[in-house]
Amino acid sequence: MHDADVLVVGGGPVGLAAGLMAARSGRSAVVLEPRDGPIDKACGEGLMPGAVAALGRLGVDPSGVPLTGIRYLAGSRTAQADFRDGPGRGVRRTTLHAALRAAVDAAGVAVLPLAADELTQSDDGVRVTTREPGRRPGPVVTARHVIAADGLHSPTRRALGLDAPATGTARYGLRRHHLLAPWSDHVEVHWGPDAEAYVTPVAPDLVGVALLSRRRAGYDVLLAGFPALRARLDAADRPPTDVRGAGPLRQRARRRVQGRVLLVGDASGYVDALTGEGIALGLAQAAEAVAAITAGRPEDYERGWRRASWRYTVLTEGLVRATRPAWARRAVVPAARAVPGVFAGAVHELGRVR
Template identity: 65%
Template sequence: MTGGSPVDVLVVGGGPVGLGCALYAARHGLTVQVLEPRSGPVDKACGEGLMPGGVAALAELGVEPDGHAFRGIRYLGPTASAVADFRAGTGLGVRRTELHDRLSAQVARAGVEVLPLALDGLDQHADRVEVRTRGHHGTAGATLAARNVLAADGLHSPTRRLLRLDHPVGGRPRFGQRQHFRVAPWSDHVDVLWGARAEAYVTPVADDVVGVAVLSDHRAPLSEHLTGFRPLLERLARCEAVSAVAGAGPLRQRSRRRVAGRVLLVGDAAGYVDALTGEGISLGLAQARAAVAAVVAGRPSQYERGWVAATWRCSLLTGALRQSTRPRLVRRALVPAAAAAPWVFSAAVNELGRAA
């Protein structure tokens, strides 16, 4: 049974991008509801580094999380290093739970209702979408009506699957793992260490905590991956782990398109090229802004073009780098090449880091 008149926007997924969708919609005076079955701060295995564009976007939404500032990105290899400082603003290392807490508080202040429900199915009509839901333990929930649905339900989006918008992905799947350690940051950059088969990302997230994330197409425990980064392993040897290992993947996801009728895919749900500098939140918020703009204009299909405008720089630069670093010999040459042409490396990092 469908209860009440349709809201303007139903957001599926209460992670940072979903909550960003809700805040943008509320700022335009739209009625909004969010579906998020998980309680408390929602965590996720990610690098936790906000690029300057993401920091600025959050500030515009009234969200200023606690964290640790960083000046740029530093690539480290066995024999060379390359540094790119941000030209406009600083980045911010933020625990995912802290970011979610701050966004949740702002959403509550905006009067947006967050329902402890998950999407179970949907039916599209000319003027609305009816969304079937389920509660805890799979119990049937209410059927909700919305004029538009913004699906921000993550890497393995149930909405994308329901709409049959998954697109095959070639190549070896990559996976990510993350853990936090009690130690004062030793760098004022996000350090990216390049190994033979993996990258390790070290992000300062507090004055006494760093987050360590590893991305690789080789599935192994985090402790095993770290043996490939001897200097980092030695730094962490006597440090207390202050979080459990969290994992995510396969990371590479694609969608056939981002709009199906009145349903729009936003953030990782729309597709994901695993980031090499930490632009994920910035990119997701840019997509959220574009999706809400299309809804406000009364032309949901317009979001397809907005999505391309928000993502093409990241997709082009990150995708090309991801492909170029698959062969081991090229991976070994990447950091020396970046060190030899620092202006190119700096331009790429700043292009990815700027506000969309």
């Protein structure tokens, strides 16, 4: 006998969604997450319309601010396109996490305050030794299958020998919340010479700003490259929140399935946060993983992962590569203005409901 049909390693939004999907498919599920309460991390916090729809199918409706589209800015030049499949939503990551946790609890999925330590596979299941907070040994948990959703630098991916060398220039992300009323219902992407600033309204009195760059510099140093945005943020009458960081963003996996263990979300590999599709992508991958397990063919998830991820990979990889030279970065907004139909089509692809 196993403790669960599906053991999910990692209780972030994608891990919780995977546990909920497994339970909804008739499988017993357990989630391992040693951190207490809603987990905050560096994140753009913009849900594309596809992510809002996917959450809705799970009965999860986190509060936030409607987003009608994406606006690119470079100095005084702008290019804007609206979502065609309904609004997205700016949502604090902690709010999203709390909403998913409430749904998981309501579904009877146990979330154990444990970290996975060592995985051992057999013909009929996976044996996972655990540790409690403080690194005290925890109980052994067994399951028929494991879904690893343990993040960008996944210990599970590394322990299974599935890490692959990342190619290209490393990029890093920083995020901070500024306590002032949003001035737009669009996600704003400010293009600088060596960084982008993503501004997302997440509450009536709060905007999140995420900075992505190849430079390993502090938040204020990078923000100085966007003087108009910095002046607007400096007008807040309350100090901003602490800075959170992540990176290097690009991570690769040799494959996404090893025996009865399946990698989803950032643990399965990540290109960049440039297109803002992280949550939508993770939810789609979780659905494919649960479908393969339910069918009794976990090996099919490799093909399902590619089906869920190819569009993100092509769009994001292409945009990251195309905007690597300084001259190309300067051309992004003028090009979007010159061919608005192409820009609108790309925004539609980013937000398309599936």
